Amino acid sequence: KAGVTQTPRYLIKTRGQQVTLSCSPISGHRSVSWYQQTPGQGLQFLFEYFSETQRNKGNFPGRFSGRQFSNSRSEMNVSTLELGDSALYLCASSLGDIFSGNTIYFGEGSWLTVV
Amino acid sequence: DAKTTQPPSMDCAEGRAANLPCNHSTISGNEYVYWYRQIHSQGPQYIIHGLKNNETNEMASLIITEDRKSSTLILPHATLRDTAVYYCIVPMEYGNKLVFGAGTILRVKS
Numbered sequence: 001k002a003g004v005t006q007t008p009r010y011l012i013k014t015r016g017q018q019v020t021l022s023c024s025p026i027s028g029h030r031s032v033s034w035y036q037q038t039p040g041q042g043l044q045f046l047f048e049y050f051s052e053t054q055r056n057k058g059n060f061p062g063r064f065s066g067r068q069f070s071n072s073r074s075e076m077n078v079s080t081l082e083l084g085d086s087a088l089y090l091c092a093s094s095l096g097d098i099f100s101g102n103t104i105y106f107g108e109g110s111w112l113t114v115v
Numbered sequence: 116d117a118k119t120t121q122p123p124s125m126d127c128a129e130g131r132a133a134n135l136p137c138n139h140s141t142i143s144g145n146e147y148v149y150w151y152r153q154i155h156s157q158g159p160q161y162i163i164h165g166l167k168n169n170e171t172n173e174m175a176s177l178i179i180t181e182d183r184k185s186s187t188l189i190l191p192h193a194t195l196r197d198t199a200v201y202y203c204i205v206p207m208e209y210g211n212k213l214v215f216g217a218g219t220i221l222r223v224k225s
Contacts, residue, residue: 004158031211043159043215056210090158092213098206101147101166104213106158 002027004107006091012113018079021110025072025093032074033104034066035090043090049074081114088112119203124220127197133190135219137203140184146207148179150188152199153218159202162188193223 005024013019025032033048033056045058049068066076072093078085088109096102120138127133139148149164163170163177165186170177176189190197202218 033211033213035213042217043153043213045212045214048210048212050211056208056212058212088156092158092211094211098147098149098211098213099145101164103161103164104149104211105161106151108158 004091004093004105006089006107006110008110009108010111010113012115013081015081015083015114017081018077019081019112020075020077021089021091021112023074023076023091023093023107025074025091026095026105029093029095029105030072031094031096031104032068032072033092033094034074034076035092035106036060037088037090037109038084038086046076046089078112083114086112086114119205119216121201121203121216121219123217124222126222126224127190127193129195129223129225130192133193133197133221133223135188135190135201135203135221136185137188138185139203139205142183142205143207144183146205148177148186149204149206149213150175150177151202151204151213151215152197152221153202154196154199159215160199162201193221195223195225197221198223 034046047057068074092106094104150162151159179186200218
């Protein structure tokens, strides 16, 4: 069974540009969430989608956005990139709610460098 | 999320059991305890989770105290590949949100 797949794995962007990251969840999983990891702030929750609806959102500026498609695949977009957006972006998927004992599985992440 | 407290770091000899403690004294009766680990530069890896009873899988065992205020993750025979940051998480916010603290850095030494 394939795991959570993220593309691209590595990318370099220039300040002011925008970037789109893609995530394919485990087959059958309807929940997809995104996290940012930086050395200074650690792992931080960005947002979560379930059946194409955003259910929760972390404390990030509006430049960070996401969406989920009907096949559960998800994308996140960062506009007007800043140097501080350089980070590992992680996607995770789950069959259902963790409150019901479901498990969240992570992908290997997309490394974004902003120069 | 219910606040969890973990020691910042621990050492373990290769081949010995690694016991990683976690305090979650504010946990509610229906909240699960989840354990993840992250090896440098990789995505977090799910290890195990539990509600009230002790749990075991191919990776580890999870011991939850009867009052549920603390738990211990046990890696029965630690190897060098188990060197990682281990996170104990009690999710309580709607929308599959995991809040990662600083975790415990486990160093397995030969």
